[in-house]
Amino acid sequence: MKKVLFSMLWIVVLFSFLAASNGDQEKKIVYPQTKKVDVVDDYHGTQVADPYRWLEDDNAPEVKAWVEEQNRVTFGYLNGIACRPGIAKRLDELFNYPRYSAPFRVGAYYFFAKNDGLQNQSVIYFQKGLDGEAQVFIDPNTLSTDGTVRVGLLGESQDDRYMAILRSEAGSDWGEIRVMEIASRRELPDRLRWVKFSGAGWSGDGFFYCRYDEPKAGEELKGKNENQKVYFHRLGETQEQDTLVFADPQHPLRYYGVWVSEDKRFLLLSVSEGTHGSELRFRDLSRKDDPFHVLCPGFEFDYDAVDNSGDTFLVHTNDGAPNYRVVAIDGANPARENWRTVIAEKTEVLRGVGSAGTKLFCHYLKDVTTRVTQHDLAGKLEREIVLPGLGSAGGFGGKKEDKALFYTFTSFNYPPVIFHYDIASGESKLFRKSEAKFNPDDYEVRQVFYRSKDGTRVPMFIVHRKGLKRDGNNPLYLYAYGGFNASMAPGFNAGNLVFLENGGVYAVANIRGGGEYGEAWHKAGMLEKKQNVFDDFIAAGEYLIAEKYTRAGKLAISGASNGGLLVGAVMTQRPDLFQVALPAVGVMDMLRFHKFTVGWGWAVEYGSSDKPEQFKYLHAYSPLHNLKPGVSYPATLVTTADHDDRVVPAHSFKFIAALQERHTGENPVLIRIETRSGHGSSNLRKAIEIAADTWAFVFKNLGMDCR
Numbered sequence: 176m177k178k179v180l181f182s183m184l185w186i187v188v189l190f191s192f193l194a195a196s197n198g199d200q201e202k203k204i205v206y207p208q209t210k211k212v213d214v215v216d217d218y219h220g221t222q223v224a225d226p227y228r229w230l231e232d233d234n235a236p237e238v239k240a241w242v243e244e245q246n247r248v249t250f251g252y253l254n255g256i257a258c259r260p261g262i263a264k265r266l267d268e269l270f271n272y273p274r275y276s277a278p279f280r281v282g283a284y285y286f287f288a289k290n291d292g293l294q295n296q297s298v299i300y301f302q303k304g305l306d307g308e309a310q311v312f313i314d315p316n317t318l319s320t321d322g323t324v325r326v327g328l329l330g331e332s333q334d335d336r337y338m339a340i341l342r343s344e345a346g347s348d349w350g351e352i353r354v355m356e357i358a359s360r361r362e363l364p365d366r367l368r369w370v371k372f373s374g375a376g377w378s379g380d381g382f383f384y385c386r387y388d389e390p391k392a393g394e395e396l397k398g399k400n401e402n403q404k405v406y407f408h409r410l411g412e413t414q415e416q417d418t419l420v421f422a423d424p425q426h427p428l429r430y431y432g433v434w435v436s437e438d439k440r441f442l443l444l445s446v447s448e449g450t451h452g453s454e455l456r457f458r459d460l461s462r463k464d465d466p467f468h469v470l471c472p473g474f475e476f477d478y479d480a481v482d483n484s485g486d487t488f489l490v491h492t493n494d495g496a497p498n499y500r501v502v503a504i505d506g507a508n509p510a511r512e513n514w515r516t517v518i519a520e521k522t523e524v525l526r527g528v529g530s531a532g533t534k535l536f537c538h539y540l541k542d543v544t545t546r547v548t549q550h551d552l553a554g555k556l557e558r559e560i561v562l563p564g565l566g567s568a569g570g571f572g573g574k575k576e577d578k579a580l581f582y583t584f585t586s587f588n589y590p591p592v593i594f595h596y597d598i599a600s601g602e603s604k605l606f607r608k609s610e611a612k613f614n615p616d617d618y619e620v621r622q623v624f625y626r627s628k629d630g631t632r633v634p635m636f637i638v639h640r641k642g643l644k645r646d647g648n649n650p651l652y653l654y655a656y657g658g659f660n661a662s663m664a665p666g667f668n669a670g671n672l673v674f675l676e677n678g679g680v681y682a683v684a685n686i687r688g689g690g691e692y693g694e695a696w697h698k699a700g701m702l703e704k705k706q707n708v709f710d711d712f713i714a715a716g717e718y719l720i721a722e723k724y725t726r727a728g729k730l731a732i733s734g735a736s737n738g739g740l741l742v743g744a745v746m747t748q749r750p751d752l753f754q755v756a757l758p759a760v761g762v763m764d765m766l767r768f769h770k771f772t773v774g775w776g777w778a779v780e781y782g783s784s785d786k787p788e789q790f791k792y793l794h795a796y797s798p799l800h801n802l803k804p805g806v807s808y809p810a811t812l813v814t815t816a817d818h819d820d821r822v823v824p825a826h827s828f829k830f831i832a833a834l835q836e837r838h839t840g841e842n843p844v845l846i847r848i849e850t851r852s853g854h855g856s857s858n859l860r861k862a863i864e865i866a867a868d869t870w871a872f873v874f875k876n877l878g879m880d881c882r
Contacts, residue, residue, distance in 0.1 A: 204252060204843055207244040209832040216766070219787040223766065223800065230828040231771075233817065234393050238828075242817075242848050245831070249812075249845040258881035259871035262673055266863050266870075267293065269669040272610045277570045277581035277593050278305075282335030284357060286312065286328065295322030295858035301357070312360060313340065323857040329375040330382070331357070333439055337410070339375035339382060345818040346853020347396065348372070348772075352384060354410060367414050371400065371773075376435040376442060378460055381409035383420060383433045383442060396820040400773050401427040405444065421467065428775045435460070436483050437575060448474050449779030450659050451701070455480060455490065457506060470509050474779075482530040484552065489517060489535070491528045496520035498693035501528055501535070501554065517554035524693040526662065531573030531580045532598040536560075538571065542622065543634055543664055543691050547571060547582075549601065558601045564589065567664040571596075581606060586665040587638045587681075588615040611669060617641060618675060620665070625718035628710040631687065631699075635715055636665060637724065639680040650877040651680040651725035653715060657688035657708040658737035659780055660697040670866045677879055680724055686711035688737075701780050703792050709744045716752050731755035731873050732809075736822055736854065737762060743798025743830060746809055754842075755876045756809040757869060758798075760822045760854055763830035765797035766790070771823045799826075802833045807840030810876035814865060816852035824848065842876070 211226035232238055253259060271292035278287040285305060288297040296315035302308060318324040329339040329352065338357050343350040352367040352375060373385035385405050390398045405421035408414070421444060423429060432445040440461055446454040454473025457480075459465040471478040476494035483489065486506045493499050494511075501518035518525070523539040523546065530536070534557070539546040545568045547560040562568050566586030573580045578598060585591040590609035596602070621637045643649065652674055656663050663683050671681050685691045688700025688708040700708040716732070719725050732753050734741045739761020746756040766784040768774040782789030794800055802808075811834060815827035831846040838844050847868060849861060856862035874881065 203841075204248065204845075206835040206844075207241065207248060209241065209835070218766065218784055218790050218794070221790070221794070223794070225767075225829075227829040227832045230832060231397070231823075231825040233397060233824060241828075245846050246848055249847050252843055252845060253847075253868050253871060256871040256875045258874055258879075259867060261881050262870050262874070263863070263867035265673050265676075266670060266867055269612065269672050270859065270863060272612060272669075274591070274609075275593060275607050277583050279581070280573065280577065281331045281338070281357065284335075290859070293859060295860055296325060299326065299328065310360075312338075312357075313355065318342070319344070321851060321858070322860065323851050325857070329373075330377060330434075332377045332382075333379070333435075337363075337377075339377070339384075341370065341373075344857075345851040346816060346855065346857035347818045348820050348853065349395065352408075363410065365408065365410060365412075367408060367417075371403075372430065372432075374432065374434055376433045378407075378435050378439065378442070381407055383407050383435070385431045385433060396818060397771050397823045397825070399770060399775065403429065403431050405431055405433050430773075430776060436480075438483065441483060443480050445478070446473060447776075449776040451697075451779045452476060453478050457488070468506065468509075470504055470506060479528075481528045481535070482552070489528075489530075489552070491525070493694045497695045498523065499525035501525075501537075517552075518550060524690065524696075526690065529572035531571065531575075532577045533575050534598055536571035538569070540662060540664070540691060543636075543662065543685050545569075545664065549598075560596070560601065561603065563592070565665070567666055585667045587620045587636060587667065588618045590667045590669075609667075611667070613669070613672060619643070623718075623722075625714060627687075627707070627714040629707070631707070631711070633684065633686060633711050633714065634691070635682055635684045635718070637680060637682045637719075638671075638675065640675060640678070643680065645723040647720070647723040647726045648729060649678065649680050649725050650674075650729045650731070650873075650879050651682060651719055652731045652733060652873065653682045653684065653712075653719065654733045654738070655684040655686050655712050655715070655741060656734060656736075656738040657686040657700055657712065657741050659688070660690040660694070661737075662690045670863075670870075673866075673870055674873070677874070677881060679879070680719075682715070682719060682724075684712060684715035686715070702782050702789070705781065705792065706796060708741060709748060709796065712741055712745050713749050713752060716749075727752055728754050729877050731757065731877060733757040733759070734761070735759035739763070739822070739827075740765075740798065744796050744801075746811070747798055747801040747803075748796075750806055750808045753809045755873055756811045757814070757873070758811070758827075758830070759814045760816070760819055761798070761813075761826060761830070762822050763798045763826040764800075765793040766800070768822075768826070771825070772820050774822075799830050799833055802830075802837045804837040805839050806837065808834060808838045808842065808844060810842040810872070811844040812869060812872045813846040814849070814869070815846070816849040816854070816857075818851060818853040818857070821854040843872075845872075 214225045214228040216223050274290045276288040278285040284301045286301045290297040298314045299312045300309045301312045315326040323345045325343050327341045331338050338355050341350040348371050350370045354363040354365045370386045376383040406417040408417045430447045442458040444456040452474035455471040455478040456467040458467045479491040481489040488504045498520045500520040503515040503517050523541045527538040535550040537548045544565040549557045568584045570582035583591050590611040593607040594603045595606040619641045624632050730753050739758040742758040743761050743763050762768050784790040813827045813831045815824040834844045852861050
């Protein structure tokens with residue numbers, strides 16, 4: 176009897192051990208049943224079914240119920256991951272250190288932002304002079320119970336008395352402009368609503384700004400944004416009294432940006448039909464009823480006014496220079512043949528130009544790391560600014576009378592540090608050092624170059640603990656963006672340390688579509704050439720495997736927004752190459768993206784299904800339309816949010832519904848839908864929670880142990 180009892184106990188112990196060794200999850204995931212509707216669209220003779228069209232109506236009760244059910248399943252899975260609480264705790268520790276922005280001067284005051292560590296929003300401070308006592312100018316954490324109200328500074332009045340601020344809620348791109356008196360910190364009664372992507376160009380007793388008409392009820396977060404207009408608001412008046420300055424009803428799908436030159440003379444108007452290409456106009460405010468004049472005609476190239484001297488404007492542009500240059504344009508004779516090159520195009524891409532202290536500061540990228548040079552207003556090189564190492568620097572701007580400025584430097588293993596720069600001497604002094612709980616000497620950063628499918632040489636950064644053994648068994652997290660001329664330059668992210676500390680390798684691929692090598696690099700990954708972007712990313716994964724950093728079963732891929740599209744596309748094209756896929760707030764329906772909010776502005780980058788030739792290539796890679804039944808896809812965690820009014824959550828809803836229907840295999844395919852948040856996390860607590868859930872999902876599905 177004792178022998179039988181011992182055998183039974185041993186069997187129980189053995190089964191318990193086997194169950195534990197098989198991981199945290201034992202039950203097969205039962206996904207919510209998502210209904211299908213009979214919707215078929217005709218695209219130039221091609222019939223395309225859209226059975227999950229009903230998920231586009233985020234206000235519908237049945238969609239809200241579907242969201243709740245998907246979150247119930249997802250959090251049921253996440254709550255069962257043993258190392259998740261430890262990851263969340265460690266992330267709190269990693270983010271709990273003071274973080275500052277570089278100061279900037281407004282009259283006698285310096286403004287800066289500071290987060291004590293785990294505050295939901297950074298607090299905006301100001302002080303008289305650099306030696307004055309810092310006081311709270313505005314604390315966004317006091318403006319809502321859940322910490323999801325954000326505040327940004329839009330610009331000071333010309334007499335430095337007032338500051339325009341932009342308030343937004345729950346992560347939405349919609350904002351409301353308000354005004355504060357600086358010295359007293361008193362908020363004025365002015366309220367300007369339905370503002371999106373606008374600054375405040377001050378002139379006299381008011382400012383110019385851009386807004387849309389009030390959307391229809393229920394359409395605030397998904398309705399198509401059209402007919403943006405430019406207004407002038409006079410302090411003390413209501414928004415209804417604002418003066419219409421510019422509108423173009425013949426072209427409802429255009430963006431506008433307005434600002435006033437530092438000498439207060441010109442109102443500058445930037446016009447664009449999307450995220451690429453612009454037109455630059457100006458209006459002389461010293462002349463009554465002066466119309467807008469075209470300085471740089473659109474919309475083939477990009478133009479950014481840097482400064483002006485009298486009637487001559489300095490413009491940063493890729494017109495005639497794919498790597499950008501600075502030209503001087505006489506407002507009275509703006510034809511191209513009259514342009515004068517001030518700073519010529521170089522081999523390195525000129526990503527931006529700032530001005531301060533009657534100098535120009537040129538921000539170059541050399542193999543994706545920053546170089547900054549100082550020039551006089553005639554373009555003569557005065558010096559290259561010595562930076563602490565290879566990384567990213569920013570903040571070289573100010574006013575003509577400034578004698579000094581502040582800039583920030585960072586890299587993958589170099590938390591942001593702020594320097595005070597003397598313009599006359601070129602001397603940089605440490606102003607504020609990071610207090611991050613991190614030892615950079617423990618980690619190694621390498622830059623490698625690999626070949627894509629067509630032979631193109633592509634750079635990639637690889638970060639890991641020193642002494643890494645390249646045996647093909649390391650968990651690896653590969654990130655990229657690949658679009659909209661955006662450059663993925665080195666930068667510190669405390670959230671990545673929880674992965675690196677546990678033996679992970681972090682890699683960033685600088686694929687085509689970005690701006691790392693100028694407009695040629697960008698154009699090689701847009702429109703009909705978008706497949707190059709996916710090929711570059713796939714080749715990055717293949718390189719990392721060939722070089723034994725990892726293997727397919729240990730490789731996770733991640734991207735957000737356009738990067739979410741990237742992840743969605745490559746996981747459908749090469750599901751065998753990746754173990755984990757993390758598409759965040761991605762553009763997944765490439766046939767309908769232009770029908771929501773400001774999605775129409777991306778057509779210059781992607782193309783539009785309204786055009787027969789562009790429909791063909793969009794349909795060929797659209798993540799939603801290329802999920803195939805019977806395929807085992809990577810473990811997938813889609814993330815989105817209910818207040819994302821840039822890439823509306825319908826993209827992610829429809830994609831996960833199709834993925835759950837067609838996926839075969841044991842890998843979990845889930846969606847995490849945040850509330851009161853938008854295209855990015857609306858506060859730090861939500862950001863940490865999302866990071867904890869994402870890393871827990873990665874650890875679980877890459878077979879990682881928490882140390």
